[in-house]
Structures are given as C-alpha cells and as structure tokens.
Amino acid sequence: MSSGPAAADSGIVVSYDADWNDAWYLVCMKVSTIGFVVVDARERVAALDALRARGVTDLSGYLDANPGAANRLRRGMIILDVNEAAVRMFGAAGRADMIGQRTQRxxxxxxxxxxxxxxxxxxxxxxFQQQARSVRMDGSRFDTLFCVVPRADGVASGLWLASFVDITEHVQRQTALDALRDELAHVSRISTLGELSASIAHELGQPLSSIGMTAGAMLRRLDGPEIDRDTLRHQCRRIVDQVARAGDIIDRTRRMAGKRGGLRSPVAIADVLAESIQFVQHELSRHAIDIQVGVSGPDLVVQADRIQLQQVFVNLLMNAIQVHHGAGTPRPEIRIDAIRKDGTVRVDVADNGPGIEPSHVDQLFDGFFTTRADGLGLGLSICRTIIAAHDGAIAVTSPSGSRGATFSVCLPIHLI
Known part of the structure; x- marks a missing residue:
C-alpha cells in the first residue's frame, strides 16, 4: 500500500513512500499478536519546531502550564496503515475504519x-514505551503497552511506527495480587494488635484512671465549704489533657487496624520509631526488657506510608520481645540504631537473645514460615513486601555461634 485517505480536518495528505515496504515493515504488518500502526507525525513535528522557534527550552514545564499545546501534540498524529492484529485489538470492522483517523481517538x-x-x-x-489506557472503536477501555519509534532517518521525517500489546489480563492479575497483599497486610496488623491488646488496655487504663481520680477530687472540693476556682480550673485542664491522650491511643489503634490505601508523605524515622515503641511499651516493661534508641540526626526523613512503617517496626520489636520471652537472657536488651548511609536511611533492630538457627535464616521472609507454634508466618513476609514497595530492602544477620540477631531496614532518603 502506498497511500491512504486524506484526513479531512487537517489538510494533510495521508501517504507514505513505497520504500516503507521493506522486509521489516512487511514482518510488522503480518505479526498476529502485536498491533502495529504506521503514523504520519509531521503535524506534531511542526508543532514542536514552532515551540522551539518561540524560544521554548523547557518543553515539559511549558506543556504542564499550557494544556492547549499538549492537546495539539496529542492530535498531531494520523494513522497511515495498520495490521490485522491492530484491527482486531481495537474492534474495527477493517483497516479502512482506522486509516486516516487521528491517534488521539x-x-x-x-x-x-x-x-x-x-x-x-x-x-x-x-x-518510547509506556503503559497506556487505550480505547476501542466501541468506546470500551483496555490496558496496553504502547511503544513508538520514528523512521530510521530521524524524528523530523514524521513517519513513525507504533505498536500496542494488550496487557489487560496482566493488569487485572496484578491488581488482584495487590489486593491480596493488602488483605494479608491487614490480617497481619490485626494479628499484631491482638497480641498487643494487653498493652493497649494498659495504655488506655492510665488516662482513664487519672480522669476518674481527678473528677473525684473535683467533686470533693465542690462539696467543701469553699470553692477554689483556680484549683478546679487546673483539674479541668488535667481531665481535658487525659481525654486527649486516650483519644490519641484510640486513633492510633484505629489507624493501624483500618483497611486503607497507601498514603505516602515525608516521614521522620525518629517519630515512627517513637510511635512504634509506644505501641509495645507495656510488653517491654512486662518482660523487663531494656530498650536503647540511637538516631543519628533529624534529617532522617523518608517518603513513606507512616502506618505501614509502624507495622514493620512494631512487628520487628514484637519478634525481638518474643525471642527473649522464655529464653532466659540474663539482661534482655533491644537496640535500635538509625543512621544515614549512601543515600539511604538504615534502621537496625538488634536483640541479644539466643540468635537464629542457620537453617532458618534463608526462610524467615517466606510467606507462612514461622518458628512459633501460634504464629501465622505472615509478619516478616509482609514487612518485606512493605519495604520493597517503598523501594527499600530488609535483611537479617545472626552470626553462627554468637547471641542475638539484627534486622536491618534500608529506605531511600527523602531529599527536601
């Protein structure tokens, strides 16, 4: 084929030279699983040249600020030819339905x-290659992998070849897998909160007890012969503060238990560690475990979901607490160190317990592997998934013949 119909709204004659019919072009047109589309991009090339002539050097910034210019670039490509795979993929009756159409369609x-x-x-x-949301002739949407290359003699020729691969099933499987991972993470959080129920009850008990005692004291003063307004005002403020403290505990627990999407923002590692330790403080006290924390500086900030990071560190701390329980460690300790290292934040959670059996080290992060009789085997697997989703890494070291184990979490530093 050497020519196609004209695009009525552009005045451009949709045609291309017969020398496109070389071997590679013929192969592309006959591939049955990939939709190939030959496009005339001269209108787009002219629009880009016009922007350069006007002195536009920051194209990305200009297009972000000028949606009209971006839309003209979208319109500036006209279909010259398609293969049968593209006809089927886009639900056209034949090649003629697509030839002469603007690709924006x-x-x-x-x-x-x-x-x-x-x-x-x-x-x-x-x-160029990118996942795209494509539209069939009947208006239905589907997911594709979109690739485009200009003709070998350069972009300026305006003759380009695009390809489409239908990845709808892959995207659906990935979406289902992500949903399953979110559900497992939720199950893991609920399991952890169940283990921490005594700690949460203890935390709530302190402000509630304080509220009760303060309210009782106020009633006694109100029944007395004289009313000291300053003292009553101070006691009211104390009640308000304790109510706020109890509310914070409830909100923190609700956030941890909730089913929610990942909400990422700049997070200070020191704050996440403090909140995580507060979750397990009662367990640390109950087992007489000393905890030491060292954070090298205030600039240890990562772009992350705060609740998901709390889940990771609460899980690591609970594992360390459970390692000490019944192990008979003379002076049980947990040490947390956070440092900046090679563009990352590294957090080490170390215990001085009996260590990890060498045969277990390589399996610890596998789903459903557990060394506890009542364990789900989800905690460390979910930790690895969360850290990987944040472009980080988690590892464990437990040298043979020595006490203790160290879990190391590395996350990219957030540059402010």
Whole structure:
C-alpha cells in the first residue's frame, strides 16, 4: 500500500513512500499478536519546531502550564496503515475504519502516553514505551503497552511506527495480587494488635484512671465549704489533657487496624520509631526488657506510608520481645540504631537473645514460615513486601555461634 485517505480536518495528505515496504515493515504488518500502526507525525513535528522557534527550552514545564499545546501534540498524529492484529485489538470492522483517523481517538483522554512520547523525542530519545489506557472503536477501555519509534532517518521525517500489546489480563492479575497483599497486610496488623491488646488496655487504663481520680477530687472540693476556682480550673485542664491522650491511643489503634490505601508523605524515622515503641511499651516493661534508641540526626526523613512503617517496626520489636520471652537472657536488651548511609536511611533492630538457627535464616521472609507454634508466618513476609514497595530492602544477620540477631531496614532518603 502506498497511500491512504486524506484526513479531512487537517489538510494533510495521508501517504507514505513505497520504500516503507521493506522486509521489516512487511514482518510488522503480518505479526498476529502485536498491533502495529504506521503514523504520519509531521503535524506534531511542526508543532514542536514552532515551540522551539518561540524560544521554548523547557518543553515539559511549558506543556504542564499550557494544556492547549499538549492537546495539539496529542492530535498531531494520523494513522497511515495498520495490521490485522491492530484491527482486531481495537474492534474495527477493517483497516479502512482506522486509516486516516487521528491517534488521539484511540487513547483515553486521561492517558499521558502521547504527550510523554513527544517530550521524549524532543529530548533526543530513539524510542518510547509506556503503559497506556487505550480505547476501542466501541468506546470500551483496555490496558496496553504502547511503544513508538520514528523512521530510521530521524524524528523530523514524521513517519513513525507504533505498536500496542494488550496487557489487560496482566493488569487485572496484578491488581488482584495487590489486593491480596493488602488483605494479608491487614490480617497481619490485626494479628499484631491482638497480641498487643494487653498493652493497649494498659495504655488506655492510665488516662482513664487519672480522669476518674481527678473528677473525684473535683467533686470533693465542690462539696467543701469553699470553692477554689483556680484549683478546679487546673483539674479541668488535667481531665481535658487525659481525654486527649486516650483519644490519641484510640486513633492510633484505629489507624493501624483500618483497611486503607497507601498514603505516602515525608516521614521522620525518629517519630515512627517513637510511635512504634509506644505501641509495645507495656510488653517491654512486662518482660523487663531494656530498650536503647540511637538516631543519628533529624534529617532522617523518608517518603513513606507512616502506618505501614509502624507495622514493620512494631512487628520487628514484637519478634525481638518474643525471642527473649522464655529464653532466659540474663539482661534482655533491644537496640535500635538509625543512621544515614549512601543515600539511604538504615534502621537496625538488634536483640541479644539466643540468635537464629542457620537453617532458618534463608526462610524467615517466606510467606507462612514461622518458628512459633501460634504464629501465622505472615509478619516478616509482609514487612518485606512493605519495604520493597517503598523501594527499600530488609535483611537479617545472626552470626553462627554468637547471641542475638539484627534486622536491618534500608529506605531511600527523602531529599527536601
């Protein structure tokens, strides 16, 4: 095929030279599983040249600030030819249904792939690839892997080849897997909160007891011959403070127990560690375990979901507490150190318990592996999933023949 119909709204004759019909082009057109589309991008190239002529050097910033210009780039590609796989993929009756159409017709309006490809080629990229949200002829949406390359003689020729791979099933499987991981993480949090029920009850008991005693004292003063307003005012403030403290405990527990999506923001590691220790403080006291914390500086900040990080460190602390329980360690200790190392924040949680059996070290982070009779085997597996989702890593060391184990969590530093 050497020419196609004209695009009525552009005035551009949709055509291309017969020398595109070389061996690789013919192979592309005959592939049965990948949708190939030949496009005329001269209108887009002209729009990019016009922006350069106007002195636009920061294309990304300009397009972000000028949606109209971005939309013109989306419109500036016209379909010259398609293979049968593309016809089937987009639900067309035949090639004629797609030839002459603007490519914008086949992308969801929210999809950024077309504009991002323009940015990439304007910056000298040789090819572009991105997951895209595509649109069939009947308007239904599906997920594709979108790739585009210009003809070998350069971007300026305006003759480009795009390909589409339907990845809908893959995206659906990944979505289901992510949902399953979220559900397992929720189960793990609920299990941990169950183990911490005595600690939570103890925490709540302190402010409630204080509220009761303060209210009783106020009643006695009100029944007395004289009313000291300053003392009553002070006691009222104390009740208000203790109510707020109890509310904080309830809110913290509710957040940990809740089913929620990942909400990431800059988080100070020192604050997360303090909150995590507060969760297990009663357990530390009950087992007479000394805890030492060393944070090297206030700049240890990561971009993370605060509750998920709490889940990781509460789990590591509970594991260390349970290691000491019944082990007969003369002076049980847990040491937490947080330092900055090679662009990351590294947090070490170490105990001086009996250590980990060498045969167990490689299995600790496997799902459903546990050394406890009443354990679910989810805690460390979920910890690894959470840390990996934050582009970090978690590892354990327990040298053979020595006491203790150290769990190390590394997360990318957040640059402010």
């Amino acid at each position: 086949f992308f969801d309006p929210s999809c950024t792939a077309q504009v991002n490809s323009a940015r990439a080629f304007a910056e000298g990229a040789a090819a």
